[in-house]
Amino acid sequence: xxxxxxxxxxxxxxxxxxxxxxxxxxxxxxxxxxxxxxxxxxxxxxxxxxxxxxxxxxxxxxxxxxxxxxxxxxxxxxxxxxxxxxxxxxxxxxxxxxxxxxxxxxxxxxxxxxxxxxxxxxxxxxxxxxxxxxxxxxxxxxxxxxxxxxxxxxxxxxxxxxxxxxxxxxxxxxxxxxxxxxxxxxxxxxxxxxxxxxxxx
Amino acid sequence: xxxxxxxxxxxxxxxxxxxxxxxxxxxxxxxxxxxxxxxxxxxxxxxxxxxxxxxxxxxxxxxxxxxxxxxxxxxxxxxxxxxxxxxxxxxxxxxxxxxxxxxxxxxxxxxxxxxxxxxxxxxxxxxxxxxxxxxxxxxxxxxxxxxxxxxxxxxxxxxxxxxxxxxxxxxxxxxxxxxxxxxxxxxxxxxxxxxxxxxxx
Amino acid sequence: xxxxxxxxxxxxxxxxxxxxxxxxxxxxxxxxxxxxxxxxxxxxxxxxxxxxxxxxxxxxxxxxxxxxxxxxxxxxxxxxxxxxxxxxxxxxxxxxxxxxxxxxxxxxxxxxxxxxxxxxxxxxxxxxxxxxxxxxxxxxxxxxxxxxxxxxxxxxxxxxxxxxxxxxxxxxxxxxxxxxxxxxxxxxxxxxxxxxxxxxx
Amino acid sequence: xxxxxxxxxxxxxxxxxxxxxxxxxxxxxxxxxxxxxxxxxxxxxxxxxxxxxxxxxxxxxxxxxxxxxxxxxxxxxxxxxxxxxxxxxxxxxxxxxxxxxxxxxxxxxxxxxxxxxxxxxxxxxxxxxxxxxxxxxxxxxxxxxxxxxxxxxxxxxxxxxxxxxxxxxxxxxxxxxxxxxxxxxxxxxxxxxxxxxxxxx
DNA sequence: CGCTAATCGAGACGGTACGTCTTGTCTTTTG
DNA sequence: CAAAAGACAAGACGTACCGTCTCGATTAGCG
Numbered sequence: 001x002x003x004x005x006x007x008x009x010x011x012x013x014x015x016x017x018x019x020x021x022x023x024x025x026x027x028x029x030x031x032x033x034x035x036x037x038x039x040x041x042x043x044x045x046x047x048x049x050x051x052x053x054x055x056x057x058x059x060x061x062x063x064x065x066x067x068x069x070x071x072x073x074x075x076x077x078x079x080x081x082x083x084x085x086x087x088x089x090x091x092x093x094x095x096x097x098x099x100x101x102x103x104x105x106x107x108x109x110x111x112x113x114x115x116x117x118x119x120x121x122x123x124x125x126x127x128x129x130x131x132x133x134x135x136x137x138x139x140x141x142x143x144x145x146x147x148x149x150x151x152x153x154x155x156x157x158x159x160x161x162x163x164x165x166x167x168x169x170x171x172x173x174x175x176x177x178x179x180x181x182x183x184x185x186x187x188x189x190x191x192x193x194x195x196x197x198x199x200x201x
Numbered sequence: 202x203x204x205x206x207x208x209x210x211x212x213x214x215x216x217x218x219x220x221x222x223x224x225x226x227x228x229x230x231x232x233x234x235x236x237x238x239x240x241x242x243x244x245x246x247x248x249x250x251x252x253x254x255x256x257x258x259x260x261x262x263x264x265x266x267x268x269x270x271x272x273x274x275x276x277x278x279x280x281x282x283x284x285x286x287x288x289x290x291x292x293x294x295x296x297x298x299x300x301x302x303x304x305x306x307x308x309x310x311x312x313x314x315x316x317x318x319x320x321x322x323x324x325x326x327x328x329x330x331x332x333x334x335x336x337x338x339x340x341x342x343x344x345x346x347x348x349x350x351x352x353x354x355x356x357x358x359x360x361x362x363x364x365x366x367x368x369x370x371x372x373x374x375x376x377x378x379x380x381x382x383x384x385x386x387x388x389x390x391x392x393x394x395x396x397x398x399x400x401x402x
Numbered sequence: 403x404x405x406x407x408x409x410x411x412x413x414x415x416x417x418x419x420x421x422x423x424x425x426x427x428x429x430x431x432x433x434x435x436x437x438x439x440x441x442x443x444x445x446x447x448x449x450x451x452x453x454x455x456x457x458x459x460x461x462x463x464x465x466x467x468x469x470x471x472x473x474x475x476x477x478x479x480x481x482x483x484x485x486x487x488x489x490x491x492x493x494x495x496x497x498x499x500x501x502x503x504x505x506x507x508x509x510x511x512x513x514x515x516x517x518x519x520x521x522x523x524x525x526x527x528x529x530x531x532x533x534x535x536x537x538x539x540x541x542x543x544x545x546x547x548x549x550x551x552x553x554x555x556x557x558x559x560x561x562x563x564x565x566x567x568x569x570x571x572x573x574x575x576x577x578x579x580x581x582x583x584x585x586x587x588x589x590x591x592x593x594x595x596x597x598x599x600x601x602x603x
Numbered sequence: 604x605x606x607x608x609x610x611x612x613x614x615x616x617x618x619x620x621x622x623x624x625x626x627x628x629x630x631x632x633x634x635x636x637x638x639x640x641x642x643x644x645x646x647x648x649x650x651x652x653x654x655x656x657x658x659x660x661x662x663x664x665x666x667x668x669x670x671x672x673x674x675x676x677x678x679x680x681x682x683x684x685x686x687x688x689x690x691x692x693x694x695x696x697x698x699x700x701x702x703x704x705x706x707x708x709x710x711x712x713x714x715x716x717x718x719x720x721x722x723x724x725x726x727x728x729x730x731x732x733x734x735x736x737x738x739x740x741x742x743x744x745x746x747x748x749x750x751x752x753x754x755x756x757x758x759x760x761x762x763x764x765x766x767x768x769x770x771x772x773x774x775x776x777x778x779x780x781x782x783x784x785x786x787x788x789x790x791x792x793x794x795x796x797x798x799x800x801x802x803x804x
Numbered sequence: 805c806g807c808t809a810a811t812c813g814a815g816a817c818g819g820t821a822c823g824t825c826t827t828g829t830c831t832t833t834t835g
Numbered sequence: 836c837a838a839a840a841g842a843c844a845a846g847a848c849g850t851a852c853c854g855t856c857t858c859g860a861t862t863a864g865c866g
Binding site (some may be wrong): 146167 | 386
């Protein structure tokens with residue numbers, strides 16, 4: 001029986017070809033138009049080889065994104081939480097602007113319609129959220145952040161504007177977008193209290 | 202040829218049945234599983250009648266959502282911008298929690314993959330953004346809001362967290378979610394300056 | 403629901419194109435290599451249109467053969483049963499030698515492996531058998547045929563040799579093959595009794 | 604390279620297991636449904652072990668049938684050709700009625716669609732035909748059979764009815780089927796000349 | 805009596821076709 | 836003449852086998 005295939009016999013070459021083909025197609029023609037058949041054809045692979053190792057095209061692309069994230073999107077801890085957040089969120093914003101943004105956009109869509117994919121995508125997101133919360137928790141202990149701020153909500157306040165602008169409004173963002181967002185949300189929208197909008201320099 | 206059908210001969214009964222059927226199906230089985238065929242069948246209507254008047258299922262549902270928005274999601278102007286924002290965003294949050302949320306979720310998805318729908322959905326969103334910006338502009342003139350705050354960004358700071366939590370993380374939100382978000386973003390994430398996180402109560 | 407499609411709305415053009423494409427492909431590349439996909443492609447037709455009206459490719463080809471049979475393979479009644487049988491069986495032998503033989507061969511195969519097709523093919527064959535038996539029955543009443551001959555068996559004795567030679571041995575047959583067979587089986591394999599092997603002329 | 608495998612190192616145990624598994628499956632689920640994969644699985648053997656020694660599943664089953672034939676289906680020579688033919692053809696008829704009939708049926712099918720198998724199956728058949736012709740030749744010399752009877756045709760007249768009834772019509776045959784066939788074809792279909800249809804009893 | 809070569813069971817691989825499903829268009833019939 | 840009904844061409848879906856290939860693990864002789 002080959003119900004649970006043996007991972008030790010897996011062809012690493014095919015795996016790489018499939019991930020690359022999936023990502024390339026997604027960047028070229030968009031997530032929806034990227035079919036499993038086309039991925040297989042471009043990767044020079046049988047369809048069954050894809051279905052043997054991944055439950056859906058979403059899972060393939062998610063694995064691709066996981067590699068990107070692990071390589072590029074970690075948090076630093078320089079002692080200055082605003083600087084660290086700025087560095088990370090700017091990296092995210094930059095990535096959204098590249099072709100990889102299209103891949104990620106596709107996955108967020110799939111999560112809405114495919115229950116299986118949804119779990120994985122959500123788990124992926126939660127990893128990022130958890131990392132952010134860890135950095136914010138340290139900042140809270142260091143007195144850099146209000147002690148009463150709910151960290152889940154804080155993460156949403158920081159990343160929410162970026163997703164709203166990129167994913168929903170699809171508007172072009174200035175390079176300093178995240179810097180200005182962080183200034184505003186750290187200092188508050190209320191007038192007067194913290195001096196200028198960019199007082200942390 | 203009936204390339205441009207005559208709207209005056211349109212059956213209002215069919216239109217209503219289609220809108221209702223589309224919304225109901227979307228709420229029951231989700232956006233992706235809602236097929237044009239199923240909408241037609243439930244509405245007791247031929248498929249062509251749908252394609253004659255709407256370019257896609259997204260357009261049908263968008264028309265449905267426009268009715269909802271016009272009826273329920275306007276901004277008040279009581280002179281207190283935080284109270285007005287709280288009222289409107291809480292209405293939005295509440296709507297997200299109902300079955301209508303599933304419809305809106307579906308449309309936001311469609312906007313990612315379907316270029317035609319994208320324009321309409323984006324236009325729909327911009328109407329909401331514009332209304333919010335109008336209210337914020339008044340607040341800025343009244344000195345309730347920092348004069349240097351970019352209004353597009355401010356809108357994103359206010360709505361972004363809600364969309365992030367609801368659409369992407371799909372986490373259950375406390376009733377007072379938007380109140381706490383507004384408190385945090387108005388007073389700022391920085392500690393100490395503005396007293397407690399919820400000082401206006 | 404379109405579970406039982408409405409035959410009155412069927413496209414006669416598609417039907418003809420499918421029958422022709424199926425028969426042509428079968429003659430060109432053989433029954434086994436003829437795929438439903440290829441039939442659809444050559445007929446310029448969607449696969450579903452084939453599956454809507456026929457349960458399998460065997461059914462398509464069987465319909466094709468039915469037309470051929472109805473047009474070409476009836477029995478005459480000239481009063482001379484050997485002459486009538488010779489005319490009909492020679493027509494069958496000739497048909498086996500053409501491309502249509504390949505189609506019929508394919509169907510006889512399908513009948514072995516596909517239970518649904520088997521019933522139809524068998525029914526097709528029984529029609530031919532019944533026609534032959536009818537002609538033989540008249541001959542029996544006219545005293546042209548032994549009164550004690552079982553007609554099913556007689557049909558098998560007449561057609562069996564042809565099928566054995568053509569289908570199983572696949573050997574090239576002389577034009578007069580069926581004449582010689584009929585002479586032998588009418589006069590008997592035993593020596594001496596009936597004079598020459600071809601006394602009926 | 605192991606292009607031509609070494610027969611001396613072949614596992615006799617695997618060979619037997621494969622032949623048995625192939626025949627069993629063919630009898631249980633039919634020729635078409637018997638896949639090479641299933642044969643390998645049931646035999647507890649790798650697929651390659653089958654493909655190493657046989658070109659196709661038809662070849663496997665043909666080897667199985669060869670064993671059966673060599674053991675059971677020879678011609679005797681008692682001096683009475685009708686009795687000898689009756690003994691052999693009745694043995695064939697009996698075999699057709701067993702599960703082995705299903706195997707043989709499958710091979711006759713394969714011969715229609717698979718050119719490689721066709722040669723082997725045809726050769727198998729010709730061996731049987733040649734044996735029959737040899738016995739008939741002796742009968743001809745002994746004056747038991749018309750001197751002008753073509754022996755290929757005579758074989759077809761004797762075996763053709765059986766194949767027609769069993770393979771094509773798939774009708775249940777009475778035990779004495781071949782006896783009656785031989786009576787008819789030896790005495791002839793014409794009335795009157797030879798007395799009753801079963802005069803030799 | 806260990807070395808080495810080939811067969812073995814196992815099953816992943818690149819492919820092809822399957823029969824089903826949905827899309828958006830086209831056609832026929834009914835009110 | 837619009838609407839209902841639904842057949843149509845197109846093509847992706849996920850599955851089943853094909854015949855080839857690559858793995859260790861035996862298992863033979865041959866040296």
